[in-house]
Amino acid sequence: MTGLGAELLASAQSFVRTVGATTRFLLHLLALTPAGLLRFRLVVEQVYNAGALSLVIIMTSGLFVGMVLGLQGYDLLQRFGSEDSLGTGAALALLRELGPVVTALLFAGRAGTSLASEIGLMRATDQLSAMEIMAVDPMRRVVLPRFLGGAISVPLLTAVFIAVGLFGVQLVGVQFLGVDQGSFWSQMRGAVELGDVTEGLIKGAVFGVACSLVAVYEGYNAEPTAEGVGRATTRTVVISAVLTLILDYILTAIML
Amino acid sequence: MRPSRTIDLSTGLFVLLGFAAILFLVTQITNREFSLGTSGSYRVNAQFENIGGLKTGAPVSMSGVTVGRVESIGFDMDALKAVVTLRIDGRYDRIPEDSDASIFTAGLLGGQYIGITPGGAEEFLHDGSRVEFVQDAIVLENLISKYLFSQADKGKATEPSPQE
Numbered sequence: 001m002t003g004l005g006a007e008l009l010a011s012a013q014s015f016v017r018t019v020g021a022t023t024r025f026l027l028h029l030l031a032l033t034p035a036g037l038l039r040f041r042l043v044v045e046q047v048y049n050a051g052a053l054s055l056v057i058i059m060t061s062g063l064f065v066g067m068v069l070g071l072q073g074y075d076l077l078q079r080f081g082s083e084d085s086l087g088t089g090a091a092l093a094l095l096r097e098l099g100p101v102v103t104a105l106l107f108a109g110r111a112g113t114s115l116a117s118e119i120g121l122m123r124a125t126d127q128l129s130a131m132e133i134m135a136v137d138p139m140r141r142v143v144l145p146r147f148l149g150g151a152i153s154v155p156l157l158t159a160v161f162i163a164v165g166l167f168g169v170q171l172v173g174v175q176f177l178g179v180d181q182g183s184f185w186s187q188m189r190g191a192v193e194l195g196d197v198t199e200g201l202i203k204g205a206v207f208g209v210a211c212s213l214v215a216v217y218e219g220y221n222a223e224p225t226a227e228g229v230g231r232a233t234t235r236t237v238v239i240s241a242v243l244t245l246i247l248d249y250i251l252t253a254i255m256l
Numbered sequence: 257m258r259p260s261r262t263i264d265l266s267t268g269l270f271v272l273l274g275f276a277a278i279l280f281l282v283t284q285i286t287n288r289e290f291s292l293g294t295s296g297s298y299r300v301n302a303q304f305e306n307i308g309g310l311k312t313g314a315p316v317s318m319s320g321v322t323v324g325r326v327e328s329i330g331f332d333m334d335a336l337k338a339v340v341t342l343r344i345d346g347r348y349d350r351i352p353e354d355s356d357a358s359i360f361t362a363g364l365l366g367g368q369y370i371g372i373t374p375g376g377a378e379e380f381l382h383d384g385s386r387v388e389f390v391q392d393a394i395v396l397e398n399l400i401s402k403y404l405f406s407q408a409d410k411g412k413a414t415e416p417s418p419q420e
Contacts, residue, residue, distance in 0.1 A: 044263065044264065044267050045263060047267050047270070047271070048263045048266055048267040048270070051267070051270050051271075051274075052266040052267050052269070052270035055270055055273070091285055095281070153270075155274075156270065156271060156273075156274025156275070156277075156278075157274070159274050159275075159277035159278045159281060160273055160274055160277045162277065162281060163277040163280050163281060164277075166285065185285075188285050189284075189285060189286065190315075190367070192285050192286045193286055193313065194282065194286050196286070197278075197281045197282055197285075197286060200281075201278065
């Protein structure tokens with residue numbers, strides 16, 4: 001019984017320590033950010049890696065999420081004879097929840113893993129130590145551009161996801177199922193406010209920072225072995241996903 | 257340096273696409289059409305006893321055509337009435353001064369909007385003027401209670417209940 005208690009205490013302690021270390025890591029990165037933005041080239045390269053290369057998966061997923069939303073929404077709404085509200089419902093669902101959350105989950109799977117394993121492998125093959133020996137700060141040279149690239153990319157990817165998703169809704173609802181095009185758009189415009197768009201983009205920005213932070217932190221602190229890099233990659237996806245959903249609840253509660 | 261230029265190109269495309277998507281979301285699916293060209297519009301005030309569920313951004317319509325939006329809703333402590341500021345598109349600058357503004361409900365469950373019925377005056381509404389003739393929002397609960405009380409009164413008048 002005491003053994004279990006001690007174990008619980010130890011794991012709680014290590015959890016708190018990880019939270020502390022991650023926060024310190026984030027503050028360190030934020031302190032370096034102004035200088036990091038001056039080394040524009042490195043950041044652009046990472047926006048390419050994290051953002052531009054994720055575009056295909058984001059757009060494909062967005063299209064199909066939107067199409068499913070169109071089908072399900074139509075099926076539900078036509079029971080009440082209000083299928084004209086399909087645009088409103090789908091737009092609000094995409095803007096507020098589906099867009100930011102699904103984008104963040106896909107980003108964690110597509111880009112977060114590659115960031116974590118790349119940095120972890122640098123750690124395992126002593127490239128980071130080699131940089132330190134050459135008086136190059138790996139935080140500045142390796143970690144920061146990847147963090148910034150990810151944080152910049154996610155809000156943009158979110159916007160693309162939502163726009164493509166709406167196209168998918170429109171495709172199924174208006175073109176396939178025959179919802180009236182005029183009332184689809186006008187009801188949507190009547191109900192959607194600028195605050196809904198900002199909410200989606202703020203969520204995207206927060207998730208972007210969170211997912212990128214988890215990825216670079218796990219990679220940077222990976223055990224320098226093949227197994228350690230693998231574990232860091234897994235942890236990145238798991239922690240990013242859970243963190244995204246928890247943050248989503250908190251942000252929704254604040255902004256609703 | 258060819259690979260670097262390809263990276264620049266795709267990154268640029270990605271960023272532009274992202275901003276285009278944001279622009280699309282902001283301008284095409286929200287009800288912000290009037291806020292973009294605020295220069296060609298004017299404000300008119302109206303005081304109501306009860307505005308019901310009217311919200312800022314609600315349409316102001318004349319004969320069913322949207323001519324403006326509700327810009328702000330406040331409360332006047334002196335008159336003890338709700339003050340609604342309407343922003344009307346500059347294209348509609350010859351609305352007679354004695355027009356009346358009423359709060360209507362779109363459909364059974366729809367949102368509320370302000371309908372303007374033109375009057376016959378020679379003077380027109382201009383920036384800062386006040387609509388004198390108003391009709392409050394119809395609150396369903398008030399109607400029901402009025403109906404119920406009138407029924408109860410009628411019942412009392414014709415056949416007094418046995419308890420009395």
